[in-house]
Amino acid sequence: MDFSLTKQQQLFLQMIREFAEKEVKPLAAEIDEQERFPMETVEKMAKIGIMGIPVPTQYGGAGGSNLMYSIAVEELSAACATTGVVVSAHTSLCVAPILEHGTEEQKQKYLPKLASGEWIGAFGLTEPNAGTDASAQQTTAVPDGDNYIINGSKIFITNAEYAHVYIVFAMTDKSQGVKGITAFIIEKGTPGFTFGKKEKKLGIRGSATSELIFENCVIPKENLLGKVGGGFGIAMKTLDGGRVGIAAQALGIAQGAMNETVKYIKERKQFGKPLSAFQNTQFQLADLQTRVVAARLLVRQAAYKKDQGVSYSADAAMAKLYASETAMEVTSKAIQFHGGYGYTREYPVERMLRDAKITEIYEGTSEVQRMVISAALLK
Amino acid sequence: MKIVVCIKQVPDTTEIKINPTTGTLIRDGVPSIINPDDKAGLELALTLKDKFNAHITVITMGPTQADAVLREAFAMGVDRAIHLTDRKFAGADTLATSHALAGALRKLEFDLLVTGRQAIDGDTAQVGPQIAEHLDLPQVSYLEHLEYDGKKTFTIKRATEDGYEMLEVDGPCVVTVLSGAYKPRYMNVRGIVEAYNREVEMWGFEQIEVDEKKLGLKGSPTRVHKAFSRGVKAAGELYEVDTNEAVGIIMSKLKEKFII
Numbered sequence: 304m305d306f307s308l309t310k311q312q313q314l315f316l317q318m319i320r321e322f323a324e325k326e327v328k329p330l331a332a333e334i335d336e337q338e339r340f341p342m343e344t345v346e347k348m349a350k351i352g353i354m355g356i357p358v359p360t361q362y363g364g365a366g367g368s369n370l371m372y373s374i375a376v377e378e379l380s381a382a383c384a385t386t387g388v389v390v391s392a393h394t395s396l397c398v399a400p401i402l403e404h405g406t407e408e409q410k411q412k413y414l415p416k417l418a419s420g421e422w423i424g425a426f427g428l429t430e431p432n433a434g435t436d437a438s439a440q441q442t443t444a445v446p447d448g449d450n451y452i453i454n455g456s457k458i459f460i461t462n463a464e465y466a467h468v469y470i471v472f473a474m475t476d477k478s479q480g481v482k483g484i485t486a487f488i489i490e491k492g493t494p495g496f497t498f499g500k501k502e503k504k505l506g507i508r509g510s511a512t513s514e515l516i517f518e519n520c521v522i523p524k525e526n527l528l529g530k531v532g533g534g535f536g537i538a539m540k541t542l543d544g545g546r547v548g549i550a551a552q553a554l555g556i557a558q559g560a561m562n563e564t565v566k567y568i569k570e571r572k573q574f575g576k577p578l579s580a581f582q583n584t585q586f587q588l589a590d591l592q593t594r595v596v597a598a599r600l601l602v603r604q605a606a607y608k609k610d611q612g613v614s615y616s617a618d619a620a621m622a623k624l625y626a627s628e629t630a631m632e633v634t635s636k637a638i639q640f641h642g643g644y645g646y647t648r649e650y651p652v653e654r655m656l657r658d659a660k661i662t663e664i665y666e667g668t669s670e671v672q673r674m675v676i677s678a679a680l681l682k
Numbered sequence: 683m684k685i686v687v688c689i690k691q692v693p694d695t696t697e698i699k700i701n702p703t704t705g706t707l708i709r710d711g712v713p714s715i716i717n718p719d720d721k722a723g724l725e726l727a728l729t730l731k732d733k734f735n736a737h738i739t740v741i742t743m744g745p746t747q748a749d750a751v752l753r754e755a756f757a758m759g760v761d762r763a764i765h766l767t768d769r770k771f772a773g774a775d776t777l778a779t780s781h782a783l784a785g786a787l788r789k790l791e792f793d794l795l796v797t798g799r800q801a802i803d804g805d806t807a808q809v810g811p812q813i814a815e816h817l818d819l820p821q822v823s824y825l826e827h828l829e830y831d832g833k834k835t836f837t838i839k840r841a842t843e844d845g846y847e848m849l850e851v852d853g854p855c856v857v858t859v860l861s862g863a864y865k866p867r868y869m870n871v872r873g874i875v876e877a878y879n880r881e882v883e884m885w886g887f888e889q890i891e892v893d894e895k896k897l898g899l900k901g902s903p904t905r906v907h908k909a910f911s912r913g914v915k916a917a918g919e920l921y922e923v924d925t926n927e928a929v930g931i932i933m934s935k936l937k938e939k940f941i942i
């Protein structure tokens with residue numbers, strides 16, 4: 304057993320941390336304030352290979368591991384959680400299902416452009432009436448010669464109109480229930496595919512979140528991902544991987560808030576001494592740090608297991624559950640340590656609290672993670 | 683086109699503290715980095731690779747752990763890496779270092795040899811020029827910018843204390859680069875993934891033809907007389923004012939102290 308990063312992983316950490324510090328952090332407050340998608344950052348990330356970390360080199364990726372990818376999302380999110388989720392949704396929710404379930408033609412067609420960051424990916428599962436209960440899909444896909452005709456809408460879709468490729472789920476046979484759900488690869492610009500309302504959010508405000516609308520949208524059969532009726536399985540497998548990404552995002556937010564707090568409490572003086580001199584501060588800080596390190600072990604374990612090709616579904620659920628709840632606790636306490644200053648936008652901790660909340664909701668709420676964990680235990 | 687870049691691993695001096703009683707550097711836990719001037723030199727070479735498809739070799743002389751800077755250079759995009767290491771090289775001052783490096787460089791072909799101006803742990807700015815002397819090559823130090831005609835000639839902007847010089851020089855030649863001249867690119871992810879699978883060539887005393895007396899401690903005429911840290915000066919005064927007011931304050935202070 305070895306808990307240390309390899310030399311290669313350390314080199315990667317060195318690079319991504321410097322990148323986050325110099326290229327990502329300076330924009331974090333601005334894109335939050337302006338609710339602006341950080342396109343310039345995506346271009347910079349694309350140039351050095353961050354948009355295709357776990358993609359094999361034969362498809363234009365970096366040939367890295369999921370562990371490396373989780374380190375990337377963590378470090379980016381410590382600076383800016385919006386940037387973290389752009390990469391996570393792209394990599395885990397669009398690139399990964401094509402890589403894991405796509406035909407050779409689909410891989411050749413989509414992966415090089417996605418891995419190079421020329422194209423951004425997205426994932427459309429959630430519908431107005433199918434959230435936690437994703438099996439209640441109302442979007443339909445009806446076969447028509449060599450095509451499928453898709454009708455329906457998806458809501459809350461990350462990367463929204465900035466994406467070029469969408470993994471979309473639809474009912475091909477309602478009578479079959481979950482076995483009647485099929486996955487499709489849909490490109491932006493396909494006639495009948497438009498965008499609806501853009502959400503205004505509490506946090507990750509630079510991340511674009513929109514409705515996808517399909518009105519008699521004609522999709523060729525070669526864009527079917529996996530098997531007819533295999534969509535629900537693909538969605539669940541994809542979300543297992545996605546949870547590692549979101550867990551890493553939550554962990555990054557927590558670490559970012561810790562970094563700000565440690566710096567602040569050493570400088571801020573009240574009652575003639577730095578806040579760090581109060582035992583209450585020290586004890587609370589110790590508890591928070593312990594949680595952050597425990598969360599990191601869970602995240603890395605889940606990523607490691609995915610790399611090893613062993614079952615990691617419950618590990619990913621535990622990592623996401625624990626890291627997201629840790630992010631909420633740490634960011635809330637970070638504001639407390641900052642006092643009134645922390646409540647204002649002069650300091651980044653209030654943004655971090657707002658950003659942390661979503662990690663308990665998307666890619667399965669904390670309740671869903673508890674279902675997954677206990678189901679694995681009780682099976 | 684062939685380029686060789688000399689890079690050195692140094693402690694990140696921005697993170698270094700000095701033990702106030704002994705006056706020595708506290709190196710524990712201080713990260714090691716590629717010397718900033720050398721990293722700018724590496725970027726210069728990489729821009730020439732982008733434009734002219736140049737082949738880049740990096741070379742470092744240093745202990746086993748200096749391997750890390752060669753891996754970083756691989757991840758930035760260089761083609762070949764040589765690690766010059768031998769117990770006989772240990773304890774070298776700038777002269778002995780430049781003899782060892784020159785010995786290795788005699789075995790390599792290049793149109794351009796790039797070094798940093800100086801290393802942040804020694805600040806001598808001697809190794810680059812000494813190498814040029816040993817190899818009897820033209821040298822341009824304090825490089826700010828370089829253009830290549832794609833054939834033979836480099837046009838170089840060189841920083842001096844009171845301005846710039848524009849020089850033309852034919853390869854092979856030696857340049858020493860300032861850290862501000864070229865902003866180093868990030869390592870790319872694929873380069874990082876592959877960096878530790880690639881071969882670093884290990885060269886020792888046997889691989890270079892240099893008189894042993896010129897190497898290591900034996901070949902080092904430098905003697906350290908005394909090392910001490912400069913005492914801390916007064917804290918200074920901080921004004922947060924606009925430029926006009928700031929100029930006024932500075933002028934009156936300078937007059938107050940009879941400096942102007």
Ligand SMILES: Cc1cc2nc3c(=O)[nH]c(=O)nc-3n(C[C@H](O)[C@H](O)[C@H](O)COP(=O)(O)OP(=O)(O)OC[C@H]3O[C@@H](n4cnc5c(N)ncnc54)[C@H](O)[C@@H]3O)c2cc1C
Binds near residue numbers: 392429459460665
């Ligand atoms: C910013 C943002 C980005 C998103 N990005 C994407 C995306 O890219 N792609 C995508 O497909 N979706 C995306 N989503 C959707 C997200 O995954 C869903 O919001 C989430 O799955 C919850 O579904 P819901 O909002 O319908 O909540 P509901 O399902 O209505 O749940 C409401 C509450 O009820 C609880 N609950 C529900 N069922 C049970 C039960 N059986 N037992 C106990 N408690 C239960 C839930 O845990 C939750 O707390 C995004 C959402 C947001 C806000």
Ligand SMILES: Cc1cc2nc3c(=O)[nH]c(=O)nc-3n(C[C@H](O)[C@H](O)[C@H](O)COP(=O)(O)OP(=O)(O)OC[C@H]3O[C@@H](n4cnc5c(N)ncnc54)[C@H](O)[C@@H]3O)c2cc1C
Binds near residue numbers: 578641643
């Ligand atoms: C929106 C807003 C409105 C406000 N309105 C008003 C107003 O109308 N009038 C007004 O006068 N003020 C107002 N305030 C100021 C507010 O009362 C102060 O922010 C509050 O008293 C905390 O002080 P502080 O921000 O300086 O935090 P600090 O005193 O620096 O405290 C920061 C943290 O340090 C720790 N700490 C400090 N001292 C101790 C100790 N002795 N032992 C243990 N831990 C300690 C605590 O964890 C605390 O959370 C307002 C602030 C905000 C944000």
